[in-house]
Amino acid sequence: MGESILSGTVFAAGISVGPAILPGIFPLAPLLAFNPFTEPVGVIHYMIVGAVMFTAGVVCMALKRNALGVLMGIELVLNGANINFIAFSSPYLRGDGAPTLGLDGQLIALFVILLAAAEAAVALAITLNFYNNHATVDIDRADDLKG
């Protein structure tokens, strides 16, 4: 059971649409029995770091009133995602030695970095303009487009 959880194809092969809506109340419950500190370093640890970064980023985005803080949160979210890509892509971390080049995760991470740079540039430009107009970067003041 443990192997199958650690296998890189957990999502690709394990999820299928079944006729029964609720086969189990919470199918991922066995994961709760997993203790990272007693396990050798594997994909799951990278995922934990990524999840922490992701969550920190989201919380930062949700709670920061400063637009720059929000941008930072976004960077955290993106990089949390990047760690996951890198982790799933590493041949060392993949147990079955699938015949791939092994660079697809890194490539996507590079794309994400690229996108993050572009996004940061645009977002900073927006923020700067907002500041020019409103003399502040408090995003709670930015409700001109509310419905």
Added chain:
Amino acid sequence: MELPSVLPTLLGLAWLVPLASFVAILFAGPRMGHHGRGAARVATAAIVTSLVLSLAAMVGWLSQHPVRNAVHGGHAAAHGSADGGHGSDAHSSSDHVASGHDGGSHAADHDAGHAASPVAYSGDWYTLYEGGRLKLSIGWYIDALTVLMFVMITFIATCIHIYASDYMHDELHDVEDHEVHLAGGGHFHRPGRYPRFFQALSLFCFSMLGIVIAGNLAMVFIFWELVGICSWFLIGFYYERKSASNAANKAFIVNRIGDFGMLIGLMALWGALGTLNFADTTDRAGDSQPGLFSLVRPTVTEHAQWVPDGMVKFAAADRIAVIVRKHAGDPRAAVDEVEEQLDTWRGEGLGRWLLLVAGLGIFCGCVGKSAQFPLFVWLPDAMEGPTPVSALVHSATMVAAGVYLVGRFYPVLTPDALLVIAYVGAITLFISATIALVANDIKRVLAYSTVSQLGYMMLALGVGGWLAGLFHLVTHAFFKSLLFLCSGSVIHACHTNDMRKMGGLRRVMPWTAGTMLVGCLAIIGAGVPFVIGTSGYYSKDSILAQALLFSRTNPAHWILFYAVAGGAMLTAFYMFRLWFMTFAGEPRDHHVHEHAHESPPAMVYPLVALAVLAVIAGWTLPGGFSIANMIEQARPAGTGAEEAGGLLFNSFTIPAEHESHEGSVHVVATWTAFLTAAAGVFLAALMYVWKVISPSMVAAVFSPLTAFLVNRWYFDELYAFLFVKPILAVSRLASDTDKGVIDKIIDGIAWGARQVAGIDSWIDRNLIDGLVNATAATTWSAGLELRKLQTGHLRQYIMFIVLGTVALFVLASMLFRSTLAG
């Protein structure tokens, strides 16, 4: 001069010129001169042109066919050796049509002996319809009678146009009609209608001449209806007056009744004989097609009447069907056998009834148009029209058209039809003469007198007096139009029609009085027996003589002669009653008398001209010319001979007309006419001049009779009871049905449709619109609610995204079966 081609041209032009005048006045009338005064000149010029052309035609005719004194020489001459040339004489009107241009040689032929067929030219101007052997056309049939009628009509019409140009001068400016009673009690004002009057008069002249020149019965019928509509226009000239519009409608409707019979006659002829032409015609192939006259009186019978082949075949249709069935495969043999049997069938009398029906049908039209019993009621009411109209349309020409048509159609009328005509004429003349005795309206006396004289003509035609009837038609036209114009002159002067307000007018209106006296003398047939007399003397004598001859030949029908003789006395009485009440004695109403004056010259000249003709129209000129002799030229072939009848009545004989000129008949007739007329005048003088007998006392003594006569024999009431009221009741019933039932049904249907539409509309408004509106409202409110989510708080949006993502994950993990689970 090529008479056969010149005559149709001359008379055709004379016929069409009034039409041109009508069209001109119709389109430009009110712009002709001041208030349309020029319309009278245009119309008069047109009719004078017609008169000149007609006179030219007459001169042309007389130059080719001189009228000899062969017929009425000395008023008692024998008829000439009339019956000699029947069979051998191949001269018939068809020759004229076929060869066309050699009238001269035939004329010589004609004058050499008494030809069987009269000289007549016929032909077509225009073909209305042609299909197979059936053909309807606008054509001419010109004989001496046509020419004479043209001259008479145009002459009288000319006099009346001149007269009317002055008589109608009130119409030149705005008219205040005192006889129209407005609801508010005010006076009725209207613009003058001077051009309109002459426009109708011109149209009438055109139509009347059309009847006379017509070459076939269909054309006669067309113009017959045209004069009817002209009469309607003219009677209803003062159409704002209720009485005038009623009278016009009455005249028109009563005439339609007669015309219905005429249509039956036309259909009988057209259906059985396939032609309505009077004379023979040539078809396209060049073959001669017999006309009505030669069908009914063919050469093979020496122009004696027989039932034409077409009518025999028509009546023997079932026998022909048997023969056709017998020779089923051989139509030629069937035709031959039918032809073989034809004479046998004719001998059995097949088709006689059809011929009688045809004759009586045509006569029905004449009953309506010539105001004969029982359709005479319209003519007295027609006096609502202006007096010149009464003189032209309702005494001299249009009402005489019926007599003319009977005369023209004479060869086709069977003896039985003639006897019916005679009795109708006798009843008419007696009834209307008695009503005239008590009438006080000067025009109504003349109207009843006209009806009575038309009865005379019909009676004369019916008893075999073809010449007598038509001769009286011509003379009557002159003196009756004279009398009407005189009465118009009196009315013009007195502004009233009531003779009881007149009297003593001879001092202020000598010309009118004198000419009217001439007219009265002419109508009663005054003259020195066997020497000389007014025109009426000649024509009335010949009618009396023929009636006497008929009554002698057929003693069972004695009453016809007494009707004529009694009618002569009544005529004399009421005419002189009229003259005495109007002109003699002392004025009864001084107000009227003081304002009376002699009429202007334009009205007096026509009176004088007509008076002269009323006197001389019966005379024979030294060369032998007389109107009677000229009419005699047109006598239809074979009608001069004796004829026996007996289909409807017990057998009787219609005597030959020339026998009435024999002394034994003629002398008695002349004295009867003279004495009855003298007695009538004497009685009138006793009552109205010498006042020996008081008219009021006579009226009182015979009061039931007087009331009966004053109420015109209750004919109007009778017709109202018999026809008008039932028709009104039926139409009221129909109207009630219409309103009560049919309208209700239609309303019900409409109501139902409305209800269905209401339901439909409800569904549309509530369900369909509701659905649409509900969708819109839901969308709207959903939009309103969702709008609240758009707070503009970026952090909140992030929370939504996070929560949404988490929710999606939870949902996905619940909905999708994972391999983890199993």
